[in-house]
Amino acid sequence: MPHPTHQPIAHRPTADPFDTGFLQAVADGEIRLTADQALQLHQQMPLMELGRWADARCRALHGDSIRTYVIDRNINYTNVCTAKCTFCAFRRDEGDDDAYVLETDTILSKIRDLEDIGGTQILMQGGMHPGLPLDWYEHLLCTIRQAHPDLHIHAFSPPEMVEFVNFFDPPGSSFEDKVRWVLKKLQSWGLHSLPGGGGEIFAPAVRSKIGMGKCTADAWLTVMRVAHELGMNTSATMMFGHIEGFADRIHHMDMVRTWQDRAIADFSADGGGRYMAFISWPFQRENTPLGRAKNWGEGPGDDLSQPFPGDVVATLDGSGTKAEHPEFGRRVRMAGASEYLRTQAISRLFLDNVWSIGASWVTMGPHIGQVALNFGASDMGSVMMEENVVSAAGTTYCLSEEVICHLIRDAGFLPAQRDNAYDLLRVHDGPDAPDLQVDDWSSQRAQALHVQTEACSGAADSPATLTIKGS
Numbered sequence: 001m002p003h004p005t006h007q008p009i010a011h012r013p014t015a016d017p018f019d020t021g022f023l024q025a026v027a028d029g030e031i032r033l034t035a036d037q038a039l040q041l042h043q044q045m046p047l048m049e050l051g052r053w054a055d056a057r058c059r060a061l062h063g064d065s066i067r068t069y070v071i072d073r074n075i076n077y078t079n080v081c082t083a084k085c086t087f088c089a090f091r092r093d094e095g096d097d098d099a100y101v102l103e104t105d106t107i108l109s110k111i112r113d114l115e116d117i118g119g120t121q122i123l124m125q126g127g128m129h130p131g132l133p134l135d136w137y138e139h140l141l142c143t144i145r146q147a148h149p150d151l152h153i154h155a156f157s158p159p160e161m162v163e164f165v166n167f168f169d170p171p172g173s174s175f176e177d178k179v180r181w182v183l184k185k186l187q188s189w190g191l192h193s194l195p196g197g198g199g200e201i202f203a204p205a206v207r208s209k210i211g212m213g214k215c216t217a218d219a220w221l222t223v224m225r226v227a228h229e230l231g232m233n234t235s236a237t238m239m240f241g242h243i244e245g246f247a248d249r250i251h252h253m254d255m256v257r258t259w260q261d262r263a264i265a266d267f268s269a270d271g272g273g274r275y276m277a278f279i280s281w282p283f284q285r286e287n288t289p290l291g292r293a294k295n296w297g298e299g300p301g302d303d304l305s306q307p308f309p310g311d312v313v314a315t316l317d318g319s320g321t322k323a324e325h326p327e328f329g330r331r332v333r334m335a336g337a338s339e340y341l342r343t344q345a346i347s348r349l350f351l352d353n354v355w356s357i358g359a360s361w362v363t364m365g366p367h368i369g370q371v372a373l374n375f376g377a378s379d380m381g382s383v384m385m386e387e388n389v390v391s392a393a394g395t396t397y398c399l400s401e402e403v404i405c406h407l408i409r410d411a412g413f414l415p416a417q418r419d420n421a422y423d424l425l426r427v428h429d430g431p432d433a434p435d436l437q438v439d440d441w442s443s444q445r446a447q448a449l450h451v452q453t454e455a456c457s458g459a460a461d462s463p464a465t466l467t468i469k470g471s
């Protein structure tokens with residue numbers, strides 16, 4: 001395993017976080033940023049300088065040469081969902097005309113397409129469908145495992161797990177016991193690891209406004225802890241750039257870092273899992289109820305000389321309440337490219353115990369994703385064959401393996417395909433690299449992707465054809 005065992009790292013809370021010697025020690029993994037120091041850097045350090053320090057931390061962990069990607073496929077097995085997150089354009093009620101549950105044969109067909117292009121894992125998530133019994137998941141997982149024994153199944157984010165507990169009423173005297181019972185069942189049927197979907201922002205004031213019916217942060221973190229106890233690796237995510245304050249982002253990362261410390265301390269000697277990656281991205285507003293909220297400064301009575309409502313409410317310990325500002329939750333502060341890079345850079349510096357930071361090119365576009373490799377990201381994520389959730393809320397992008405390798409090489413690194421454990425499968429250091437086979441790049445442009453399209457799974461030289469959601 002190329003991933004260092006985390007050792008407890010000292011804080012130096014009274015240190016000036018802008019001091020070069022202090023930052024060098026952070027980059028070298030010798031000192032841990034406090035939440036307050038991270039917030040100061042986030043708010044005050046010039047963007048490029050912040051990027052250079054995040055890059056230094058990334059290079060200390062991952063070296064100067066290789067940056068990775070994975071070939072997997074998002075499979076959203078249903079869009080029926082009991083929750084009503086205000087940032088979601090994907091969910092449907094049972095009975096809606098365009099509500100769906102994918103047939104097992106359809107899922108198997110998607111997996112065959114994935115394996116045809118060298119894919120190694122599926123990322124399978126759904127809405128939280130109250131009508132699917134536990135048997136349905138048993139049949140699905142066992143069928144996939146039988147037909148594709150080498151495929152890594154990365155599926156069912158914590159909010160789904162919490163609803164499984166509610167829907168199936170498993171045995172156990174505590175929530176944790178019930179989660180353990182369900183996870184063990186899923187694991188025995190073929191589930192390997194859990195994606196970090198549904199993290200959003202952990203602070204209760206924000207979460208209760210945007211994640212209507214979605215699990216609490218404590219439940220989310222508890223599901224992941226049980227998964228780690230059972231030897232599963234997971235990822236963690238954060239969706240920002242909406243109603244939250246800057247301190248909420250740091251608090252969110254602090255929760256991940258704290259629970260990761262516990263997972264490593266309690267489970268790593270017995271083969272336990274941990275958070276392998278952290279991926280953050282800005283909220284996409286199109287087609288969402290939250291997207292109709294006014295931008296801060298555009299609402300009646302908004303005064304831009306005053307702090308953004310989210311910043312008034314946000315605290316580094318997550319204790320802020322909505323009562324602290326009358327417009328909290330009614331105004332959004334969208335995040336663009338530089339805000340995304342700034343937040344990602346802080347995540348690399350702050351999350352000293354998480355191996356990989358993923359670039360979010362799916363929402364930010366391939367070229368910002370490429371730049372993100374110099375702002376702390378070590379991984380370009382997945383070649384995108386299909387994406388339905390974020391794409392329902394705005395433009396996302398679709399990249400072939402050739403393009404993703406080209407972007408990594410063009411950024412100054414060697415592209416390498418990885419697996420779910422972040423072990424390298426193929427390092428593209430020879431003339432047979434996928435990107436080096438392409439003569440005509442005019443057919444390899446990144447494609448805007450609005451809903452599942454087979455275009456990216458097709459031959460490398462066939463231009464993508466967009467299909468629009470609902471068609």
Ligand code: SF4
Nearest residue numbers: 081083085088091127
């Ligand atoms: S984000 Fe997920 S949990 Fe929330 S409404 Fe959409 S599908 Fe449901």
